[in-house]
Amino acid sequence: MMAEKKFEHSRNSLVWMENITKKFGTITALQDINFGVEKGEVRALLGDNGAGKSTLIKILMGVHTPSSGQIYFEGKPVQINSPKEAREIGIEAVYQDLALVNLMSISRNFFLGREMEKKIGPIPFLDIRNMEEICRNSLHDIGIEIRSASERVGSLSGGERQSIAIGRGVYFGAKVLILDEPTSALSVAETRKVLSYIENARSRNLAVIFITHNVHHVYMVADSYTVIRQGCCVGTYFKGELSEDDIADLITGDREC
């Protein structure tokens, strides 16, 4: 099944999740999943609603611990116990609704949890001017233009919000960027823009995991596709091996591999 294409996944990949099984009580959410991503690769994680995509990613982010299986990061076995730990080793997730605080400004969101401070006397204050400048410049570097870093996130479009969350991950040195349905609520033009930011992240040698149930959103940009259905890995395919329709059939189960 593994082809001789560009990205071979093994324990030496940037991320390798081996034989991951997750049980919630008597329900098996995931069964022996192997999944990995390499630097400079966009990996699509496809599956219908409830197939287990989110569970798999939550295991990688340290929200859930797997019932069995092992995660390897940069070739070494790791145990990730919380989203904070995931972030510390360089795994950054962009969730659809849980990425940004709409009532706060762009720069405050950008630096949330990693605020820059300057001391006036013994007391640390927020270095707002510096944060706004760095925020604007670093977003500009990856091709995202904003009107003002002090603008509230709530007044931005869905695509702009996604781009800011992506830009934040890139700026703070993420090695793996996990995008959860980044394009599902966007217009065609905005989708195209967000895809261009993803390509930009790939060209910076980041690993991108693109989670979606809609193969059309990811077909053009992904280097490889992993399809899961009802908690089981249907298969992993590389660019050009299968058509969009073939993959869609694999997601729904209309076609067996």
Next chain:
Amino acid sequence: MAVGGYLFGGLAMAGQPLLGFLLALVVTALLGVINGVILVSTGIPSFIVTLGTKYLYRGLLWVITAGTMLQTVDRLPMYNVLNGRLEFLNQFFKQANFRNSLIWLLVLVIVFQIILSRTRFGNHVFAVGGNAGAALGQGVNVRKVKILCFAISGLMAGISGILLFSQYYTVRVASGDGMDLYAIAAAVVGGTLITGGAGSIWGALIGALIISMLRSGVVLMNISFIPADNFEAIVGVTIILAAIFNNYLRNRN
């Protein structure tokens, strides 16, 4: 508020005003921490938590004090420092009664406005109020922020109890009852979003001023169909109008 008043008043009457002052601050902050811990460990809405503990704390106070009110005729210098008459302001106005609490108010407003808008903790307060999930995702310790907010809230109630006793030399179990809703009203009138994530200390100050002015104004105007006891009706109308207006302002930018 009553807890702060009793602790300060009781110990001051026993000759330990400074100890009473510190203990009142510590205990009220701790009661706030308990509120916060209940909130983060049960996940029930904060309004319900504080509504419950408000009755509980007052009940405990009633048991401990046997319901007796404290009253003193001593004029300790500490009372004067905390909430004596501000003569240098009063001399300009006939029958004015400005008190030191005005200074404490302004100091606290400035300090907390700076904390809220210019520090990491303030940033986290807005983030937790606006989208706790996003804050958690970015590594903000949501539980800690919530508990700290409740501790500050308890502390401020304690300070108000101390100031109240310093001014009137008396405290009852029911002291400050009903002030909680005025506090919420002041915050809402001043632009605080009841759903969280937006607001300011300046705004709350202005809200408190508007409500207090209405109270005095309604009494002084002596409107026949609005007796002084009924000024709540005016507050009610103000809250709704202010909320509509704030909504309008918020949607406009």
